[in-house]
Amino acid sequence: SAVISQKPSRDICQRGTSLTIQCQVDSQVTMMFWYRQQPGQSLTLIATANQGSEATYESGFVIDKFPISRPNLTFSTLTVSNMSPEDSSIYLCSVELEGRTEAFFGQGTRLTVV
Amino acid sequence: AQSVSQHNHHVILSEAASLELGCNYSYGGTVNLFWYVQYPGQHLQLLLKYFSGDPLVKGIKGFEAEFIKSKFSFNLRKPSVQWSDTAEYFCAVSGTYKYIFGTGTRLKVLA
Numbered sequence: 214s215a216v217i218s219q220k221p222s223r224d225i226c227q228r229g230t231s232l233t234i235q236c237q238v239d240s241q242v243t244m245m246f247w248y249r250q251q252p253g254q255s256l257t258l259i260a261t262a263n264q265g266s267e268a269t270y271e272s273g274f275v276i277d278k279f280p281i282s283r284p285n286l287t288f289s290t291l292t293v294s295n296m297s298p299e300d301s302s303i304y305l306c307s308v309e310l311e312g313r314t315e316a317f318f319g320q321g322t323r324l325t326v327v
Numbered sequence: 328a329q330s331v332s333q334h335n336h337h338v339i340l341s342e343a344a345s346l347e348l349g350c351n352y353s354y355g356g357t358v359n360l361f362w363y364v365q366y367p368g369q370h371l372q373l374l375l376k377y378f379s380g381d382p383l384v385k386g387i388k389g390f391e392a393e394f395i396k397s398k399f400s401f402n403l404r405k406p407s408v409q410w411s412d413t414a415e416y417f418c419a420v421s422g423t424y425k426y427i428f429g430t431g432t433r434l435k436v437l438a
Contacts, residue, residue: 318371
């Protein structure tokens, strides 16, 4: 399995500001994913972050709003830019391990924008 | 379009009651099916998974799920729930495309 640490675990931010969420994995992984879980809704994939290349964004998500870094095989960041109350959500980091079909998740970052 | 539907958003049971949570999916091609659980304050954890073979799969903590291909269903069951099963349960599908998650079912077990 993989142990995934996310920071911060929660934050309350002013609208118009940006927040960077960090995701650290205890082993090297090729694929890292960022999800959003809005209140009462399912997890929605924001983007796939591969080391050494630009992140691949899903429909409805853009790099200017959610820039992602992936400097190495154990770390990634997601920035939520120019926040509005609609960005209030839980953001989750996830990884898949070689040879395993299931995904592993961090504890999530609960973001509230006021 | 790919989708996962969980029929129950909130379920309240007494201890020792039986549990069945419904999950139906719409997904093209070969699928892998999962149930994840999120206990209060903890991260999502894999409860069980199906990707081939026996359609009745057993997971941790006495949970099981049955894949019925003709019904596009993967319902989660437990014969006798415990207070410690209070959590949110997510059904998910993956395959050629990415993971698709259901909206989750919040289970509360009364002691």
